[in-house]
Amino acid sequence: MADSDIQKVLDGDTDAFxxxxxxxxxxxxxxxxxxxxxxxxxxxxxxxxxxKAYRKLDSFKKESSFSxxxxxxxxxxxxxxxxxxxxxxxxxDVATSxxxxxxxxxxxxxxxxxxxxxxxxxxxxxxLPANYSLVLRLFYLNEFSLEExxxxxxxxxxxxxVLLHRARSEMKAVLNSLLHLTKDxxx
Amino acid sequence: xxxxxDELFKDLLSNSTMKVPNHDFEDQVMMQIKQVDVHQKLVVPxxxxxxxxxxxxxxxxxxxxxxxxxxxxxxLFDIPLDGLKTVFDFSFITFVLMQLDSLIRYTFRGxxxxxxxxxxxxxxx
Numbered sequence: 540m541a542d543s544d545i546q547k548v549l550d551g552d553t554d555a556f557x558x559x560x561x562x563x564x565x566x567x568x569x570x571x572x573x574x575x576x577x578x579x580x581x582x583x584x585x586x587x588x589x590x591k592a593y594r595k596l597d598s599f600k601k602e603s604s605f606s607x608x609x610x611x612x613x614x615x616x617x618x619x620x621x622x623x624x625x626x627x628x629x630x631x632d633v634a635t636s637x638x639x640x641x642x643x644x645x646x647x648x649x650x651x652x653x654x655x656x657x658x659x660x661x662x663x664x665x666x667l668p669a670n671y672s673l674v675l676r677l678f679y680l681n682e683f684s685l686e687e688x689x690x691x692x693x694x695x696x697x698x699x700x701v702l703l704h705r706a707r708s709e710m711k712a713v714l715n716s717l718l719h720l721t722k723d724x725x726x
Numbered sequence: 727x728x729x730x731x732d733e734l735f736k737d738l739l740s741n742s743t744m745k746v747p748n749h750d751f752e753d754q755v756m757m758q759i760k761q762v763d764v765h766q767k768l769v770v771p772x773x774x775x776x777x778x779x780x781x782x783x784x785x786x787x788x789x790x791x792x793x794x795x796x797x798x799x800x801x802l803f804d805i806p807l808d809g810l811k812t813v814f815d816f817s818f819i820t821f822v823l824m825q826l827d828s829l830i831r832y833t834f835r836g837x838x839x840x841x842x843x844x845x846x847x848x849x850x851x
Contacts, residue, residue, distance in 0.1 A: 553759060560752050569744040582748060589755045590762060645734050657741045664742055679732075679739035707735060714738075 545605065548596055556593055563606065564589075566681060567613045573672035574617035575624075576665050584620050588613040603690055607683070611691045614673070621669065644714060663713040671706035678703055774833050781822075781829060788818045 547555035564585060571581035571588075592599075592609050599608050651659065664672040677683045677691065688699045748754070795811045 553763065554756070556759060557752055557756055560755055564746050564751060565743055568746050569742065572744050578744075578747065581744070582746060582751065585746075586751075586755050586758065590758055593759050594762065645737075656738075660738055660741045661744070675735065675739060676742060679735045680742055707731065710735070710738075 542601070545596060545599065548593070556589075559592075559605075560589055563609060566606075567610065569676055569680065570610055570613055570673065571617045573664065573676050574614065574621055574669040576669075580620055580624065581617070584616045585613060588616045591616070603687070606681075607687055607690050610677075610681075611693075614692060618669075644711060659714065659717055663710060663717055666713050666717075667706065667709055670702050671709055674699060674702045675706050675710060774829075777829055777832070781825060784825075785822060788822065792818065 544555050544558050548559070567585045567588060568581050571584040572578065575581050575584065588609070591612055595612075599605065664675070667675075673692070674688065677688050678685075683691065685696055685699050685703075688694070689696050692699070694702065792811075792815055795807070795814060798807055800806065800808055
């Protein structure tokens with residue numbers, strides 16, 4: 540995102556914030572959804588996060604990228620909302636199935652239509668605990684480095700590594716069990 | 727092997743972006759931001775002004791009561807008033823200091839509480 544948009548907002552041009560919203564809303568919502576597993580709550584959290592970011596924009600020091608700074612707000616708000624809703628992260632409900640290799644998984648997904656693929660991935664992410672789906676999205680979707688992930692989440696570097704490793708294993712297990720379901724069961 | 731796994735996950739997760747389903751999302755956020763701006767510029771300074779006036783009145787009233795207390799005899803209707811005066815003075819000073827602390831924070835550090843209220847109100851609409 541252009542620093543000029545931030546500067547414009549700081550100079551009093553409130554409407555310039557619309558470009559910031561447009562650029563970050565989808566990724567922010569995906570991250571909030573990783574934690575909350577609920578579309579409506581995720582949208583609420585992102586709204587609050589944007590307003591907080593707007594109000595605190597003058598405290599953004601540009602030591603990190605805007606997205607790192609903003610996603611930290613989103614994730615903090617999401618975990619606060621999770622506490623407020625007293626929702627416990629969903630327990631894993633993975634049917635015991637044989638270990639699947641990366642190659643097999645790749646082949647299975649290569650045969651799926653794009654829409655089905657999206658549905659399987661999102662269904663799997665919804666079944667993963669908050670931290671696992673969060674670290675997967677941050678690392679593979681947003682392509683943040685482990686260092687940036689520690690800045691965004693407040694985890695230690697080793698914690699982030701361990702979470703990423705476990706998240707990959709659980710994701711494979713969940714996808715494997717989902718791929719054994721019929722489409723009717725999944726949709 | 728590791729590289730292949732990373733590639734697979736990158737490929738899989740590229741399908742996981744959630745599009746905000748609400749088409750009015752940008753407008754809603756901008757509207758709330760403008761409400762917060764208006765609230766911040768118009769309502770908050772007025773609330774703060776009245777809070778300071780109220781605080782001044784409370785302090786004046788407290789001092790008046792304290793002075794009146796001091797003029798009372800030490801025993802009234804067989805009730806010793808010395809202890810009561812001390813309790814009143816202590817409670818009054820504690821109350822004023824606590825309220826002053828909140829008011830100073832509210833005046834100089836912004837109002838997160840008001841922000842949340844504004845959001846809840848607009849969501850309820």
